[in-house]
Amino acid sequence: MSKTIIKTEKLCKTFSSGGIQQHVLKNLDIELLEGDFTIIMGSSGSGKSTLLYALSGMDKATLGEIEFEGKSLAKLNNDQLAIFRRNHCGFVFQQIYLLDNMSVLDNVLASGLLVNKNRRETVKKAKELLVKVGIDEKSWSKFPSQLSGGEAQRVGIVRALINNPRILFADEPTGALNSASSDSVLDVLTKVNRDGQSIVMVTHDIKTALRGNRILYLRDGVIYGDLPLGGYDEQKNPERHEELKVFLAEMGW
Numbered sequence: 413m414s415k416t417i418i419k420t421e422k423l424c425k426t427f428s429s430g431g432i433q434q435h436v437l438k439n440l441d442i443e444l445l446e447g448d449f450t451i452i453m454g455s456s457g458s459g460k461s462t463l464l465y466a467l468s469g470m471d472k473a474t475l476g477e478i479e480f481e482g483k484s485l486a487k488l489n490n491d492q493l494a495i496f497r498r499n500h501c502g503f504v505f506q507q508i509y510l511l512d513n514m515s516v517l518d519n520v521l522a523s524g525l526l527v528n529k530n531r532r533e534t535v536k537k538a539k540e541l542l543v544k545v546g547i548d549e550k551s552w553s554k555f556p557s558q559l560s561g562g563e564a565q566r567v568g569i570v571r572a573l574i575n576n577p578r579i580l581f582a583d584e585p586t587g588a589l590n591s592a593s594s595d596s597v598l599d600v601l602t603k604v605n606r607d608g609q610s611i612v613m614v615t616h617d618i619k620t621a622l623r624g625n626r627i628l629y630l631r632d633g634v635i636y637g638d639l640p641l642g643g644y645d646e647q648k649n650p651e652r653h654e655e656l657k658v659f660l661a662e663m664g665w
């Protein structure tokens with residue numbers, strides 16, 4: 413039985429503007445398990461990113477509980493939440509936000525040294541991870557502007573993994589990439605998940621969603637469907653693709 417990393421109880425998120433309240437997440441009970449590659453899908457505006465931000469402590473829930481390995485996020489103040497995110501969460505976004513004036517290696521170290529002050533260990537870890545995602549030594553001194561989109565996003569993934577996050581949160585990480593670059597990024601995510609990294613990823617894209625082993629579908633502010641898909645297996649992809657398409661049709665996607 414896998415360990416629970418995140419558990420929500422009656423999680424609600426409401427936005428208010430101009431006196432109008434928008435209930436985006438309504439009483440969600442979700443359990444995310446260690447080692448899973450969970451995908452969040454749903455139509456545009458259904459609250460996928462809002463859910464990801466709430467689960468990761470980037471934004472506060474309006475009501476309800478979020479427990480991260482048994483610890484309530486609701487009880488943390490903003491400073492404590494920032495420390496929690498730095499120590500336990502990794503983030504990958506569509507926009508990569510590497511620092512333009514720093515080399516590839518320094519971009520990774522800038523995050524890593526915030527947590528592990530031992531430079532020698534952090535440099536070793538950064539280099540191992542860069543090799544793992546296919547960024548070899550001749551690229552370590554390059555600046556972000558000298559990288560392809562896929563390479564930059566793979567550096568972004570290394571930066572997100574440098575502090576050994578319990579969960580990697582990804583919001584449309586391939587949304588701005590061409591097909592070949594997307595595949596290179598997805599292959600990296602599959603690889604790190606196979607090595608045990610828990611991942612939660614928001615996507616609109618079926619091909620991207622197939623990398624997950626569980627699909628949560630958001631509709632009208634609730635989890636409308638929850639599909640166990642089995643781990644990614646290229647050989648079984650036609651069947652998995654069909655299963656996902658049928659599920660999404662049932663969801664009204």
Ligand SMILES: Nc1ncnc2c1ncn2[C@@H]1O[C@H](COP(=O)(O)OP(=O)(O)OP(=O)(O)O)[C@@H](O)[C@H]1O
Nearest residue numbers: 427428429436454455456457458459460461462463
């Ligand atoms: N900070 C905010 N203030 C007010 N409303 C917000 C805020 N963030 C999100 N919303 C609203 O909440 C709803 C859900 O937004 P969210 O970005 O979570 O949807 P999404 O499913 O990720 O959409 P998309 O697929 O288009 O990226 C939208 O109607 C959005 O306008």
